[in-house]
Amino acid sequence: MSGQNDKIKINIFTIGFARKNACEFFTKLKDAGVKRVIDIRLNNVSQLAGFTKKQDIEYFLKEIGKIEYIHKPEFAPTKSILDAYKKKEIDWGEYERQFRELITERQIENLVTREQINNACFLCSEATPEKCHRRLVVEYLQDHWRDVLIHHL
Numbered sequence: 001m002s003g004q005n006d007k008i009k010i011n012i013f014t015i016g017f018a019r020k021n022a023c024e025f026f027t028k029l030k031d032a033g034v035k036r037v038i039d040i041r042l043n044n045v046s047q048l049a050g051f052t053k054k055q056d057i058e059y060f061l062k063e064i065g066k067i068e069y070i071h072k073p074e075f076a077p078t079k080s081i082l083d084a085y086k087k088k089e090i091d092w093g094e095y096e097r098q099f100r101e102l103i104t105e106r107q108i109e110n111l112v113t114r115e116q117i118n119n120a121c122f123l124c125s126e127a128t129p130e131k132c133h134r135r136l137v138v139e140y141l142q143d144h145w146r147d148v149l150i151h152h153l
Contacts, residue, residue, distance in 0.1 A: 010114055010145065013121035014134040015153040017052045020127070025051070026064045028153040035119040036068035037061055038112070040075035040134060042082065052123070074111055075122070075137050078102065092131050099136055108137065109144040117141065121153065128152075 013032055017025055029037065037057070044054045051060065054071065061067040076082075077099050085095040126132035129152045142148040 008147065010118045010148045011151060012117055012138050012141065012148055013119075013151045013153055014123075014129055014132075014138055015121050016124055016126040016128065016132060016134070017050070018125050018127040022051045022060070026060065029061070029067060029121060030065045032121070032151065032153055033119060034065070034067055034121040036070060036116070037121050037123050038075070038117070039069065039071045039123045040073070040137060041071075041124050042073055042076035042079065044071055044073075052125075057123075070116075072111065074106055075103070075108055075133075076124075077133055096136060099133055100140065103137065103140050109141060114145065117148075 013029075013034055015025070015028060020028075039052075039054075039057070044052070044057075051057065058069040061069050077085075077095075081090075081095060081098050081102065084090045085092070090098070122134045122137055124132055124134045126134070129135040135152070138148070138150045142150060
């Protein structure tokens with residue numbers, strides 16, 4: 001029976017809310033068939049978050065797409081890593097190295113189940129995944145579980 005499970009691919013999506021209006025954001029999630037959004041921002045209550053502030057996004061996801069919402073700040077960088085990058089004290093390469101080390105120490109693969117992340121979408125703020133921790137998170141999970149397909153929305 002385990003042979004069947006080995007062939008099942010896990011679909012993980014990522015999305016950033018920057019440079020997207022609410023219509024575009026929620027339509028992308030619904031069209032992709034996302035079942036839950038896993039918010040991996042350190043701060044999900046900032047005024048800068050607009051329609052993605054915790055209480056708002058949780059309500060909108062449920063009402064618009066019947067999508068579950070989970071906040072997992074353990075998947076976010078520490079404030080010190082984030083601040084160092086924003087203040088240009090470290091470059092992207094160093095940020096990536098420090099963040100990968102952090103999620104390895106935290107063993108994030110043990111903080112979610114395969115079922116929780118299948119058809120889930122990791123949320124943060126960056127418009128594109130190239131220089132965003134959400135890409136590093138899903139690549140880390142892909143390295144650990146191998147059968148993960150990544151889709152950036």
